[in-house]
Amino acid sequence: MDARRPPTAAGKVMAILDAFAPGDVRLTLSEICRRACLPPSTGHRLVGELTAGGFLERTPDDGTYRIGTRLWRIGSRAPAVSGLRELALPHMEDLYEATHDNVQLAVLGDGRALFVERLRGRRSVPVVTRVGSDLPLHATGAGKVLLAHAPADVREAVLAAPLTRHTGSTLTDPDELRRDLAAVRRRGYATTRDEMTVGASSVGVPVRDRDGTVVAALSLVARTRGADPRRLLPPLATAARALSRDLAAHWHADGDITPPLPPDAD
Structure with a gap:
């Protein structure tokens, strides 16, 4: 047997x-x-x-x-996912209206980037991301953010495993990727350019809880020829800061959320 x-x-x-x-x-x-x-x-x-x-x-x-x-x-009702998605959606909708590019929210799961929400329009560049799907950490903007801020043992386990080359631009050398992740932590955002899909590039930023721990990544995916971080980063960073403030105020470690008080409440 x-x-x-x-x-x-x-x-x-x-x-x-x-x-x-x-x-x-x-x-x-x-x-x-x-x-x-x-x-x-x-x-x-x-x-x-x-x-x-x-x-x-x-x-x-x-x-x-x-x-x-x-x-x-059933899986989407898990508190850690449903509470995060509930707080994130208004900010993701505002971000989409400001950019009309793909807006994605991901968390770290089993050494992969698990995408828990996504918004896209008919004019957005086609992407392989689906809600509930996971993608490699080393080849996506959101994934690089999560990997850069993951515990050291998790990060080194990913770097020690074979890094799949999805396109000719995918970083598969562990030392090169390690330097890229250090830059992500230093500057506060990650970028990819044709690394997961040819023609699509992304910018990702961290989302933090009340303790400052990175619990998710918010990213924009655009056509490579228009994916200028100088255009994408300001609205993306603004949305991530706003979501982080909401998490600090209303999100608990178990994933539950505390509803905000009505305006006339004491």
Whole structure:
């Protein structure tokens, strides 16, 4: 018996869901079974049950599977996510109106940048980000912010692992990336230029809680030819400061938020 094979029914279900953890939007049944270390018959049965329950979805065009809306609804109710999103959305909407570029909010999750909210318009540059998806820390503006301010052991673990080259501009040399992250901490923002997707560049800034700890990253993604930090950084930094003030006033360590008092309250 394969020692890696999940021994219980719950373990098998968790292994199937964890197969999507690397950030792949769609997987075939065989890919799910391989990643979950399950025989095809077992994988077929459990994936079918998860699909029937809305935890997975089967795409009609090619028969691949993706995370279902029911699972996302449950996950989005986690206090650390829902409270942050609730406070961030007004600032993200103002930022979008000021720039009309993609606005993204990400947190650190399992060595990846987990995107918990995103706003984009029809004129915005196409991006690979989806709400609930995760992307590499080393190739995204928000990810570089999170990686630069992550605990040292987390940062070094990411730098020690293979750094995937997504485009010809992706930084994959650990020493070069380490210098870039030091610059992010020094100047207070991160930039990418065609590093995740050719034609798209980004600027990211930290969002801090009441203790000054970086708990999220806010970023703008624009077409490379128009992605001038001198244009993007001022409204982005203003939005991040405003969100950080809201977090300091209303956000708790468990993710709950304290509603602001009405204007006429004592």
